[in-house]
Amino acid sequence: MTTPQDIIRRDVLAMTSYPVPDATGYIKLDAMENPFSLPPVLAAHLGEHLAGVALNRYPAPRPEALIEKIKRVMGVPAGCDVLLGNGSDEIISMVSVACAKPGAKVLAPMPGFVMYQMSAKLANLEFIGVPLNPDFTLDTEAMLAAIAEHEPAVIYLAYPNNPTGTLYDDADMERIIAAANKSLVVIDEAYQPFAQQSWLPRADAFDNVVVMRTVSKLGLAGIRLGYLVGKPAWLTEFDKVRPPYNTNVLTQAAADFLLDHVDVLDAQAEQLREERTKLAKAVAQLPGAEVFPSAGNFLLVRVPDASVMFETLLAARVLIKNVSKMHPLLVNCVRLTVGSPEENAQLIAGLKLVLH
Ligand SMILES: *Cc1c(COP(=O)(O)O)cnc(C)c1O
Numbered sequence: 001m002t003t004p005q006d007i008i009r010r011d012v013l014a015m016t017s018y019p020v021p022d023a024t025g026y027i028k029l030d031a032m033e034n035p036f037s038l039p040p041v042l043a044a045h046l047g048e049h050l051a052g053v054a055l056n057r058y059p060a061p062r063p064e065a066l067i068e069k070i071k072r073v074m075g076v077p078a079g080c081d082v083l084l085g086n087g088s089d090e091i092i093s094m095v096s097v098a099c100a101k102p103g104a105k106v107l108a109p110m111p112g113f114v115m116y117q118m119s120a121k122l123a124n125l126e127f128i129g130v131p132l133n134p135d136f137t138l139d140t141e142a143m144l145a146a147i148a149e150h151e152p153a154v155i156y157l158a159y160p161n162n163p164t165g166t167l168y169d170d171a172d173m174e175r176i177i178a179a180a181n182k183s184l185v186v187i188d189e190a191y192q193p194f195a196q197q198s199w200l201p202r203a204d205a206f207d208n209v210v211v212m213r214t215v216s217k218l219g220l221a222g223i224r225l226g227y228l229v230g231k232p233a234w235l236t237e238f239d240k241v242r243p244p245y246n247t248n249v250l251t252q253a254a255a256d257f258l259l260d261h262v263d264v265l266d267a268q269a270e271q272l273r274e275e276r277t278k279l280a281k282a283v284a285q286l287p288g289a290e291v292f293p294s295a296g297n298f299l300l301v302r303v304p305d306a307s308v309m310f311e312t313l314l315a316a317r318v319l320i321k322n323v324s325k326m327h328p329l330l331v332n333c334v335r336l337t338v339g340s341p342e343e344n345a346q347l348i349a350g351l352k353l354v355l356h
Helices: 040-051 064-074 088-099 114-122 140-150 170-179 216-223 232-240 249-284 306-315 341-354
Strands: 081-085 105-110 126-131 154-158 184-188 209-214 226-230 298-302 333-337
Touching: 040 249, 064 081, 064 249, 081 088, 081 232, 088 114, 088 154, 088 184, 088 209, 088 226, 088 232, 105 114, 105 140, 114 126, 126 140, 140 170, 154 170, 170 184, 209 216, 216 249, 226 232, 249 298, 249 341, 306 333, 306 341
Parallel strands: 105 126, 105 154, 154 184, 184 209
Antiparallel strands: 081 226, 209 226, 298 333
16 A cells, blocks of 8 residues: 655655644734734725635736736836746745756855745755854855855845844845856845835846745735746746746735735835834843844844743743744844734733843
């Protein structure tokens, strides 16, 4: 009798599924979600809009009107096209699959976003992690040396980085892009609403750069929509490995509607940036806490004991992310998503149970 152990790849058998804890009854500050909902009137209009969607039809594979709206609202340069993904996670996967020639490598600074490594592994690409400096800035010399040594097919630069929140220095980024003349550089701007700095306006200025965005951190994590901006020569190739109906009709319709009201989401992001400043200040005042500068909607904080902090907050019904085991540079670090003012007050109260 056949068993999964006979059939499934050995590396897959050895894996565990991506862990998502059940957050029912908790204040959820572990996944960089926007804590605010849509204003009720807008939500009602959205409901009416979605009620008109033809659920019996397959989605448009390349919804031109939506793509044009993204280009206009987000300021995509004229020489660039847009490819949609079921979240940017799927775009990372498409890039991996399309670039997975035998022996091809993927390179990214570490600690970084786990999906770069995960997706490379699933596509049988070798992953090269280059440690950041201890202050989480880019170790540019190490990056340049690794690029020369490995000639990676793909280099990921998260701008700003997760889980550190670091907005890499533009001159360092430029040196890496210039050195990567045998690579594609994917600049991941998942946190652009909180960074307010972007490479998107320059996406057509380089032949080896594409810029990846998502609406997830802007407040629409549930609809799963990411997009890749780049020269058509690149996007045409990635489009070939895109599952034909990867973004569904409800996602497309919701995005189309909400992009007309993006000012609402932008205002929420602005409020979260203010909350980030307040939270960083409050946490920095707690004895034993070291707060790293963040351009995202989260803070990386080093505490005396990350496990104790995580467990204490869990008991206080606040869910955060203990990232201390992710990488040696993250020893005793936790990542705190910036929430609503009420949530942040509860978070600070929880932190004070340990740090006083
Ligand atoms: C959250 C996150 C993403 C994933 O976004 P989705 O569009 O929700 O898949 C991509 N990159 C980074 C760095 C992130 O933190």
